[in-house]
Amino acid sequence: MTADPLLVRFWGTRGVVPVASTAREVRAKIANALVVARGASIASFEDAARFIDEELDFAATATYGGATSCVEIESGDDAFFVCDMGSGLQQFGREAMGLCRRGRPAKFNVFLSHMHWDHIMGFPSFLPAQDDASTIIIHSCHPDAEDALRRQQDEIFSAVPFEAMAATISFVAVRPGEEIEVDGLRVTAMQQDHPHGSFGYRFGDAAGRSVVYSTDSEHRIDDMAREDAFTAFFREADLVICDTMYSLAASNMAKEDRGHSSNLVAIDLCREAGARRLALFHHDPFHDDEAIQRMHEDSIRYEKLTRGGFPLDVLCAYDGLEILL
Template sequence: MLVRFWGTRGSLPVAPTAMAIRHKIANALVAADGRRFENSADAERFVDRELSFAAGSHYGGATSCVELEAGNGSYFICDMGSGLRSFGLDSMRRNAAGHKKTYNFFLSHLHWDHIMGFPFFAPSFDPEATIRIHAAHPDAEQALRRQQEEISFPVPFDWLRANIEFEQLTPGKSHEVDGVRIETKLQQHSHDSYGYRFTDADGRAVIYSTDSEHKLDKMDVEAAFIEFFRNADLVVFDTMYSLAESVSMKEDWGHSSNMVAVDLCHEAGAKKLALFHHEPTYEDEDIQRMHEESIRYEELTREGSPLEVICSYDGLEVRV
């Protein structure tokens, strides 16, 4: 399976400010220390080899949208955040080269940052496209139609030309979709959210678990999550807050922390963890610092096989 991250922020889209870009350029010039670059490729090698990710790049600002390349050639997409616009345009390029025009969406929940990209999803205007929206929420269609009412958006839902179908998922039940087995799990979040486990024909498993709060005083619930994550090849996990934030001033906000993510993945024997759903007020340096702290925490608490901890960003591709 190939996992592509099209949107990795939480709550609302963000963009780097002019001051933040200016700060990056100034720091890069200082790090270059007067050296001369023959061309842009030479300069990019310097950025890749000698600057940290936060100094030389950007984690991105689009909200949740993750693609899984799996199954029999259909698209698999988790959530419809603002990153969906970029995925839609890229998929049309692939469609022109012969890719199957079947889109399987899996919605974690219906909050706006997770569905706001759908009105800008270009393939929804293609009469040859089939869009299947899988959700455990019975009001998924209502939520998508409501955001395209005239008071909110100029293009009504009924003007879309793709064949759009809504598929109700049953939590705890295994579903087979275009060659991939999907399991859903209820999570702690306002109006409920659902995690997904995707398993392909070769037994490789990817977990998508965002907008889920984990309580230290509800270990029976956490034990069920450990089983849900068991031996996963990749766990995409909501790490919006630090542990201190998640158990103090932001308790009951419906999100989790990097430390809890590492603990659950260790217990489950997962192979790789992707930090996800980044806090929109965090600068690149803040996200990188959380990533570094997560790696150190994993090393300190490891008892068995190592867990690889990566930090998702818009444009990241991970093969499992």
Template structure:
């Protein structure tokens, strides 16, 4: 199983400003401390190997979209995608390339919920205009089709949903049920969020498990009621978890906003004996340095509270690939 992150921000897309880029260049120049480089490749090597990620790279600005690649695409196994944030546009372009090389033109979406940052990429999803494509949209919400059609009404978008050429169908899933899609088994869990959200547990034929759990609020003072979540995360090879806020933000001014913290995610993963956690759904006002700082604090907290095997803590960014 291979997990690709196409969009990792929450709430709305963000882009680096000229000032942010200039600051990164200035920091890189300071770190180079007068060094000269023979060519571009040598300079790239310095950036990749000697600069911290917040200086040499970026966590990105696209909203939620994650691809789960499992099975054998050449044998007809479909694309599996979690959410349709603005990162979906990049996935769609790459998917068209892969389809031209023989990948099946079947797309199974699993929707956490229907808020705009999680569906805004669909009007720009190129395969939706492919008459040979088959798109199946799975959701725990019976009004998923209503939400997607509404954002493409003429007052909001110039291309009507009815102009799309792919064969599109909607499937309503039930929490607690298990479904078979291509090479994976999918379990569904309802979560705490406005208008509800749903988490998904994907298990491939080899037993590898990836959990997608975003836009869910887990309160620190009510963790005794989260045993079902820890069970859903049980022994997962990767848990992609909503860690939008710091603990301080999540228990103060942003309580009841429907999101969780890095601290709570680690506690839940420890409880479920998960192997790896990806911090996800980054707060749009957080800079790359802010996110990197939260990542470092998360790793330290995991180490201090560890009672069993280590939990590897990753920080998701647009373009990250994780092989399970």
């Protein structure tokens, strides 16, 4: 029997705080598109869509989004798998409830990297948590995970207490380095360098495909033994979702000890590991679409300049991106 393909959906790709495009930024995109389209023959929606696809780049017509970290890994039509519960969890929850009403089992396996607010803030508004037909299993390497989720819904912060959630909610402690099997996927966690600790996860299916989710992780050139461990963790992964919040210069200077990494370090690690595809992730909230696109373009150039063997496919994650493995 052939295993179902893995489909990775990005519901939130920002770090620290959610952001939204301003009216001025949207207006600028429209004005730029009109200038570029001057003289073009556009008589229908189809003509306009074709012009956008052929003549304009991503940042000129779309947005990388503003929701904080939330990534879904779909391995079939049974249980849901979700990495982190940032503000992107809200939109995921709405879509998931629609699927559950049409017959998909309302079971949610959540894997938390850490407890910082941008990674848990979506849970109070997560619709499946308000449905008594839902089962939510929260996997974490942090012993204080349940306490953190309960505290963010204390009356001083939230109108909805944790106890009011109607779903069946349970917590599972995960030990770093110990492989577990969860509804058909093999999962292993790895400790990362981040304030209060952060953990990456590697997911593997029966067909040998693998996805690594590694956000909020700082990499240090003075600790190469640690980097060798990451190389092993990323080894031949089909997709590595990696924290690339800063440029290399920023991560080594003003942003040191913040617990984040750079695009160039992520490329080096993935190449050393023989990974096939890298998704730049956890975008800086101070970066607009143009700045994120420039980082993506710089990353592609760096990958080509330093390539020694087979190419590494470097993608830039955005809210709504889907990757089929």
